[in-house]
Each structure stands twice: as structure tokens, then as C-alpha cells.
Amino acid sequence: xxxxxxxxxxxxxxxxxxxxxxxxxxxxxxxxxxxxxxxxxxxxxxxxxxxxxxxxxxxxxxxxxxxxxxxxxxxxxxxxxxxxxxxxxxxxxxxxxxxxxxxxxxxxxxxxxxxxxxxxxxxxxxxxxxxxxxxxxxxxxxxxxxxxxxxxxxxxxxxxxxxxxxxxxxxxxxxxxxxxxxxxxxxxxxxxxxxxxxxxxxxxxxxxxxxxxxxxxxxxxxxxxxxxxxxxxxxxxxxxxxxxxxxxxxxxxxxxxxxxxxxxxxxxxxxxxxxxx
Ligand SMILES: NC(=O)c1ccc[n+]([C@@H]2O[C@H](COP(=O)([O-])OP(=O)(O)OC[C@H]3O[C@@H](n4cnc5c(N)ncnc54)[C@H](OP(=O)(O)O)[C@@H]3O)[C@@H](O)[C@H]2O)c1
Numbered sequence: 685x686x687x688x689x690x691x692x693x694x695x696x697x698x699x700x701x702x703x704x705x706x707x708x709x710x711x712x713x714x715x716x717x718x719x720x721x722x723x724x725x726x727x728x729x730x731x732x733x734x735x736x737x738x739x740x741x742x743x744x745x746x747x748x749x750x751x752x753x754x755x756x757x758x759x760x761x762x763x764x765x766x767x768x769x770x771x772x773x774x775x776x777x778x779x780x781x782x783x784x785x786x787x788x789x790x791x792x793x794x795x796x797x798x799x800x801x802x803x804x805x806x807x808x809x810x811x812x813x814x815x816x817x818x819x820x821x822x823x824x825x826x827x828x829x830x831x832x833x834x835x836x837x838x839x840x841x842x843x844x845x846x847x848x849x850x851x852x853x854x855x856x857x858x859x860x861x862x863x864x865x866x867x868x869x870x871x872x873x874x875x876x877x878x879x880x881x882x883x884x885x886x887x888x889x890x891x892x893x894x895x896x897x898x899x900x901x902x903x904x905x906x907x908x909x910x911x912x913x914x915x916x917x918x919x920x921x922x923x924x925x926x927x928x929x930x931x932x933x934x935x936x937x938x939x940x941x942x943x944x945x946x947x948x949x950x951x952x953x954x955x956x957x958x959x960x961x
Contacts, residue, residue, distance in 0.1 A: 753928055794843075
């Protein structure tokens with residue numbers, strides 16, 4: 685075979701910048717500003733909860749051509765500022781909602797404590813030190829010895845696992861000691877019902893971290909208030925990488941109209957905040 689000396693997968697594996705980057709984040713919309721601290725900016729955003737349910741923010745990273753995973757994970761799409769914004773959004777949230785597919789693919793861990801200034805501001809708002817994880821799964825195919833269940837801070841309540849009444853009883857029993865397992869539907873979790881439960885538990889802001897299957901249901905049900913989309917400056921192509929778009933599922937019965945609220949940039953990335961109008 686003719687060798688070109690060029691590895692197709694190399695661009696996906698480029699080393700991520702490691703230098704201090706925080707002061708290089710700039711706002712380019714609405715008013716251009718340099719040297720911005722995204723952590724404070726995201727924390728200060730207004731998030732008025734609609735009646736009966738929390739405000740729902742969806743946060744995703746995608747390549748310019750719309751891929752949300754490379755080799756089954758999102759990590760190769762991110763960068764330092766993307767991770768900073770990921771943490772900033774976690775710093776705002778009372779609860780983090782995630783599909784079981786993402787938990788299995790990304791090896792979820794318990795949320796870490798936010799940096800000191802955010803910790804102080806969370807306490808002042810009456811928020812818990814760390815957001816609580818809420819995993820959605822009909823199959824309950826979740827390892828009860830996984831880090832997200834066993835490594836949590838003893839101060840924190842266990843993660844919530846939202847499931848269905850028809851979930852396998854043996855898996856339910858295995859998870860019962862490490863999670864609060866709640867049924868919100870017979871064969872599919874009813875997302876309106878689940879959000880009402882989270883509202884009753886005091887959640888004001890719920891951060892959804894995907895994946896595309898869960899995103900599709902949330903958008904289809906009109907339950908997303910804010911989309912934070914990090915656009916990674918890469919073209920991935922879909923066939924060999926199992927790349928998927930932001931939403932996986934049938935065409936929505938009506939397109940969701942988004943209003944661009946803000947765009948930040950760093951190292952070729954765009955960090956777009958959209959509000960559902
Ligand atoms: N680029 C990014 O920002 C980003 C973010 C997140 C994820 N990802 C990528 O996306 C991929 C995973 O996404 P995905 O779309 O396959 O999965 P997903 O949306 O994370 O999870 C789907 C699973 O969640 C459960 N589920 C979802 N809705 C449910 C409902 N209404 N009732 C009951 N269970 C429900 C089911 O779990 P059971 O099968 O257990 O029943 C379902 O199989 C991974 O490759 C990950 O790396 C990328």
C-alpha cells in the first residue's frame with residue numbers, strides 16, 4: 685500500500701493547549717469585550733424558572749460540522765475554555781440531568797466543588813455546595829460500583845436515578861443503596877413529571893448535559909429554556925467516528941426558534957448562549 689505518511693486520525697488527537705487561558709476569553713456578541721471571566725458571566729445570567737418546573741439549560745460541544753462525539757466520547761472536541769464553561773455551568777446548577785447513554789460512554793463522576801468565589805455565591809443563593817446528579821434510565825443498566833455512585837462526598841445526597849415502573853427489579857435493588865431511584869412513567873420517563881419532581885425537591889436550575897437522545901426529547905417537549913453550545917473548530921465527518929448531532933431522533937414537529945444571547949470566543953472556539961424564544 686502506498687504510504688502518504690499522513691494519519692487521518694491525527695487532527696482529532698492534537699494536544700490541547702495547557703497554558704493559562706482564562707484571560708484570553710473574549711466576548712464578541714453583543715458588545716465586544718476582552719479579558720472576560722466566563723465563570724462569573726454564566727453565574728450572573730438570569731434564569732427565571734417557568735411555573736411548576738426548573739429552568740433547563742442544555743450544554744453541548746459540537747464540531748463545526750455538527751459532530752458531538754469522536755470515537756464515542758465528547759472529550760476530543762473540547763478545549764480548556766470549553767472545560768471552564770462546562771464547570772461554570774455546573775457552578776450555576778442545582779441539578780445535572782444526564783441520559784444513561786452518556787453516563788455509560790463518559791464514565792461520569794460525582795460533581796466536584798466549584799472554585800471558591802462560586803462556592804461563596806452559591807451559599808449566598810442558598811444552593812447546595814455541589815449540584816446533584818440525576819440520571820435517566822429505563823433499563824437501569826448502570827454499574828452501582830461506578831464512581832458517580834460510590835465516590836460522592838458524604839455531605840451530598842445520593843444521585844437520583846429516574847426510571848420506569850417496568851425496570852428490571854434486580855437492577856433496581858442493586859442501585860437502591862447508592863441512589864434515590866424514582867419511577868416517573870411505565871416504559872419511558874415522563875420528562876414533565878420528572879421536572880416537576882425536581883422542582884418539588886427545590887431545583888431552580890437544571891443543567892442537561894445530554895446526550896443527543898435525551899436532548900431530542902427535551903426539545904420535542906418544549907422543555908429547554910437555554911442552549912449553551914460550544915463550537916469546536918474542527919471538521920470530523922460522520923461515518924467512521926460515530927459522530928452524532930445535537931439531537932438524535934425524528935424531525936421535530938415544529939422547529940425550535942432560538943435567540944442568540946451571547947457569543948464568547950477563545951482559541952478558535954465559539955461559545956454561544958441561545959435562549960428559547
Ligand atoms: N458533545 C457533547 O457535548 C456530548 C454531551 C453528552 C453526550 N455526548 C455523547 O453522546 C453519546 C451518548 O448519547 P446518546 O444520545 O446515545 O444517549 P443519552 O441521551 O445520553 O442517553 C440515552 C439513554 O438514556 C435513557 N433515557 C433517555 N430518555 C429516557 C426516557 N425518557 N425514559 C427512560 N430512559 C431514558 C435510556 O437509557 P437506558 O438505555 O439505560 O434505558 C437511553 O438509552 C455519547 O457518545 C457521548 O459521548 C456528547
